[in-house]
Amino acid sequence: MKLTIEGVGKRYRGDFWGLRGFSLELGPGVLGLLGPNGAGKSTLMRILATITRPTEGRAAWDGADIVAEPDRLRAVLGYLPQDFGVYPNLNAVEFLEYMAAVKGLPARAARGRIDELLTLVNLTEARKRPLGGYSGGMRQRIGIAQALLNDPKLLIVDEPTVGLDPEERVRFRNLLSELGGERIVILSTHIVSDVEATANGIAIVDRGRLLAHAAPEELLRQVEGRVWEWVLPSADLPAARERWKIGSTVRRADGVHARVVSEEPPPGAKPLPPSLEDAYLHVLEAHRGERMVAA
Amino acid sequence: MRADFLERVRRYSFLMTLVFAAGLGYLVSVGAIKLWIGTARGVYDSAWVGALTAMVVNSFLSLTGFYVVKNSVERDRQTGVGQILASTPMSKPLYTLGKTGSNLAVLAAMLGVLAVFAVVTQWVAGEDPQVRLWPLLSPFLLLALPMMALVAALTVLFETIPFLRGGLGNVAWFFLWTAMLSIPVANEGKTPDLIGMTLVAQDMEAEVDARFGDADRGFTLGHISNEEEAQVFRWQGMDWTPARVLGRLSWFALAVGISLIAALFFDRFDPAKGRMRLPKRKKKKEEVEEVLPALPEHVTLTPLTPGSAFRFPGVLAAELRLALKVQPWWWYAAAAGLVVAGLTAPPTGVRQIVLPLAWIWPLLVWSPMGNRETRFGTGELLFSAPRPVGRQLPAIWMAGVIVAAAVGGGVAVRYLMAGDFSALAAWAVGALFIPSLALALGVWSGSSKLFEAVYLFLWYIGPMNRTPELDYLGATGRGQPLFWLAVTTLLAAAALAGRRWQLHRD
Numbered sequence: 001m002k003l004t005i006e007g008v009g010k011r012y013r014g015d016f017w018g019l020r021g022f023s024l025e026l027g028p029g030v031l032g033l034l035g036p037n038g039a040g041k042s043t044l045m046r047i048l049a050t051i052t053r054p055t056e057g058r059a060a061w062d063g064a065d066i067v068a069e070p071d072r073l074r075a076v077l078g079y080l081p082q083d084f085g086v087y088p089n090l091n092a093v094e095f096l097e098y099m100a101a102v103k104g105l106p107a108r109a110a111r112g113r114i115d116e117l118l119t120l121v122n123l124t125e126a127r128k129r130p131l132g133g134y135s136g137g138m139r140q141r142i143g144i145a146q147a148l149l150n151d152p153k154l155l156i157v158d159e160p161t162v163g164l165d166p167e168e169r170v171r172f173r174n175l176l177s178e179l180g181g182e183r184i185v186i187l188s189t190h191i192v193s194d195v196e197a198t199a200n201g202i203a204i205v206d207r208g209r210l211l212a213h214a215a216p217e218e219l220l221r222q223v224e225g226r227v228w229e230w231v232l233p234s235a236d237l238p239a240a241r242e243r244w245k246i247g248s249t250v251r252r253a254d255g256v257h258a259r260v261v262s263e264e265p266p267p268g269a270k271p272l273p274p275s276l277e278d279a280y281l282h283v284l285e286a287h288r289g290e291r292m293v294a295a
Numbered sequence: 296m297r298a299d300f301l302e303r304v305r306r307y308s309f310l311m312t313l314v315f316a317a318g319l320g321y322l323v324s325v326g327a328i329k330l331w332i333g334t335a336r337g338v339y340d341s342a343w344v345g346a347l348t349a350m351v352v353n354s355f356l357s358l359t360g361f362y363v364v365k366n367s368v369e370r371d372r373q374t375g376v377g378q379i380l381a382s383t384p385m386s387k388p389l390y391t392l393g394k395t396g397s398n399l400a401v402l403a404a405m406l407g408v409l410a411v412f413a414v415v416t417q418w419v420a421g422e423d424p425q426v427r428l429w430p431l432l433s434p435f436l437l438l439a440l441p442m443m444a445l446v447a448a449l450t451v452l453f454e455t456i457p458f459l460r461g462g463l464g465n466v467a468w469f470f471l472w473t474a475m476l477s478i479p480v481a482n483e484g485k486t487p488d489l490i491g492m493t494l495v496a497q498d499m500e501a502e503v504d505a506r507f508g509d510a511d512r513g514f515t516l517g518h519i520s521n522e523e524e525a526q527v528f529r530w531q532g533m534d535w536t537p538a539r540v541l542g543r544l545s546w547f548a549l550a551v552g553i554s555l556i557a558a559l560f561f562d563r564f565d566p567a568k569g570r571m572r573l574p575k576r577k578k579k580k581e582e583v584e585e586v587l588p589a590l591p592e593h594v595t596l597t598p599l600t601p602g603s604a605f606r607f608p609g610v611l612a613a614e615l616r617l618a619l620k621v622q623p624w625w626w627y628a629a630a631a632g633l634v635v636a637g638l639t640a641p642p643t644g645v646r647q648i649v650l651p652l653a654w655i656w657p658l659l660v661w662s663p664m665g666n667r668e669t670r671f672g673t674g675e676l677l678f679s680a681p682r683p684v685g686r687q688l689p690a691i692w693m694a695g696v697i698v699a700a701a702v703g704g705g706v707a708v709r710y711l712m713a714g715d716f717s718a719l720a721a722w723a724v725g726a727l728f729i730p731s732l733a734l735a736l737g738v739w740s741g742s743s744k745l746f747e748a749v750y751l752f753l754w755y756i757g758p759m760n761r762t763p764e765l766d767y768l769g770a771t772g773r774g775q776p777l778f779w780l781a782v783t784t785l786l787a788a789a790a791l792a793g794r795r796w797q798l799h800r801d
Contacts, residue, residue: 046675049675049679050678050679051675051678051679051798053799071681071682074679074680074681074682075681077679079675079676079679081675081676083672083675084672084673084675084676085671085672085673086671086673087617087667087671087673088671089620089621090617090620094616094620097613097616098613098616098617099676099680101606101609101610101612101613102610102613102677102680102687103680103681104606104609104610104680104681104682104686105599105606105609106599106606106609107609109599112597113596113597113599116596116597117596143676146676148596150599151596151598151599
């Protein structure tokens with residue numbers, strides 16, 4: 001079970017490259033694909049889901065080119081796109097039966113699997129309600145269920161926790177962690193905590209380029225001893241942002257508590273254990289800085 | 296209104312709309328569509344060409360224009376822009392009037408293209424190359440534009456009334472259009488004539504009578520081949536008396552009135568209104584849902600047992616269920632009635648009435664074929680499943696064929712029992728042709744409207760009006776099954792090519 005991505009790029013109209021020179025090799029486990037909006041995550045997801053053809057490079061599933069032989073991958077693929085629709089007049093069971101047939105699942109096996117999945121995504125109660133009446137979160141859960149219908153070897157989920165309430169989000173993160181043990185799961189998101197909770201590998205993408213691919217511990221090591229908590233008056237925050245790499249901030253009675261990633265501490269700042277968000281911001285800022293210097 | 300118009304003109308479909316208008320203009324300019332009063336025609340000067348083109352607009356663009364502009368409210372609904380607009384102080388009448396204005400602007404752009412072609416037509420004919428603006432443009436402004444205003448307003452009305460919003464509205468418009476076109480002509484102007492046909496005909500006939508003597512002359516707009524027999528006269532143009540001008544302008548007032556009526560039906564994008572309203576008991580279920588059971592310590596999905604490698608029947612059954620799921624019980628009852636009628640009606644009635652009716656009844660079952668994925672946004676889910684072209688698309692097509700065969704089944708049995716194998720062959724070709732047309736147009740247009748409009752037109756002109764050249768199901772007994780089989784093959788190939796293109800266009 002191996003997914004290989006070699007120098008993949010995608011050029012859109014107007015000579016805009018959504019993705020460029022992207023290479024990665026993946027085995028079983030959860031890969032968290034992190035990047036800001038417009039970084040190229042969804043483009044990569046669509047290429048790997050055989051929806052979009054790359055302009056350059058090659059992606060292969062167990063050695064088979066996914067452009068030349070897409071059905072070899074599709075047979076073992078579960079895909080939850082960022083935006084997807086459902087047929088509003090079908091209920092959950094009917095929709096999943098339809099998707100199971102389209103995926104080529106035998107009807108009897110599909111029935112058992114659908115019951116299992118509806119329990120897993122907590123939609124058993126609503127199984128007979130038309131999907132048109134589902135809330136955004138419920139619809140997202142149906143999307144997750146359809147992605148798991150064929151017991152996929154490669155599971156690609158693009159911003160899967162959008163629309164889920166906090167409790168459902170935690171539940172879904174746990175589910176992904178569990179599933180990642182015996183298959184390749186690619187989780188694309190810009191929510192760092194989702195990745196932190198589930199991924200054993202992280203790829204950081206920005207402006208169509210892969211900036212880093214490492215285990216979470218490795219990324220955390222890069223910012224070890226460089227994260228500080230700095231309490232400052234809220235009026236000083238804009239000026240501080242100009243000078244320091246500031247991540248999250250929390251307003252308290254004694255001022256703004258800011259997380260700063262820096263070699264040297266700001267005056268009066270105390271050291272903090274690093275988080276993945278600090279590491280992510282550090283990688284992004286470092287590469288943006290390099291690009292500005294190069295320019 | 297301006298933003299809506301800009302959004303629409305920047306779409307690829309608007310370009311296609313202009314191409315369609317240009318195509319109509321081309322047909323006029325090369326003489327494929329002509330206007331005759333009896334056996335007389337006017338000199339191709341500005342007045343004649345202006346009136347001819349305006350009549351073409353009112354006869355053809357009034358039908359297709361509706362389908363072209365009918366989706367502006369729906370687009371706001373689907374994109375979510377509607378809910379943003381609903382949260383602003385904008386009133387419902389302002390919204391519906393704005394939509395009418397925007398629809399009219401799109402239709403007026405098509406009129407603009409045709410006005411240019413009118414000049415081209417005049418120059419190509421070469422009978423009087425001098426362009427006179429008022430005689431040329433007045434038919435556009437006073438005949439065509441009021442008609443387009445009414446089409447624009449009716450489109451908004453249809454979009455705001457829930458049961459007319461979808462395919463049923465598209466069918467209803469076709470029959471309303473047919474009535475608007477035929478009733479005033481049949482009543483010789485005694486009923487209000489929106490198209491303006493009787494107005495133009497009376498004016499032209501008066502001049503023809505003055506020139507060639509009184510006679511009972513017909514008014515023909517369309518393809519006329521016996522050009523050498525024409526009596527040619529110079530028409531002075533429409534005599535725009537104040538009463539006539541006021542009569543035509545009153546259609547604008549009616550358009551405004553219809554837009555305001557549409558405001559009464561407009562739900563202001565409230566999802567709690569209309570079809571998606573949930574029964575009250577559903578709320579209780581959502582409350583129950585908040586208590587989430589814990590995930591098992593280890594999630595294991597039961598391994599799938601491999602079944603038969605040939606999965607087509609399963610996909611076909613799924614597509615058939617999907618296509619028929621939304622039909623109410625009375626749809627099935629009427630379909631069963633058509634099967635019984637096919638088995639029991641007199642032979643001529645079976646061929647000329649029962650079969651055409653049987654193959655218009657499932658129109659809304661066929662029309663989502665090939666575009667359901669686009670409409671509901673399920674494309675990425677389906678196209679990442681195995682064999683979207685080799686398995687799913689043929690399954691959609693086959694489901695459409697099964698529906699045609701089932702509803703027209705009584706007629707087929709009847710042909711078989713009578714040993715009428717030529718009729719049976721025409722029937723079989725018809726059953727293949729209709730889903731092929733639906734699939735090809737659905738895949739390429741991404742909408743059900745094109746098939747609904749084209750098929751209704753074909754059905755009405757071909758089998759219903761017994762035009763042998765367009766008789767795709769053998770209602771006249773003089774159809775050309777081999778020709779339609781060839782067309783069917785081309786359409787099926789076009790559907791396959793279209794789906795391939797959809798998969799690889801990025």
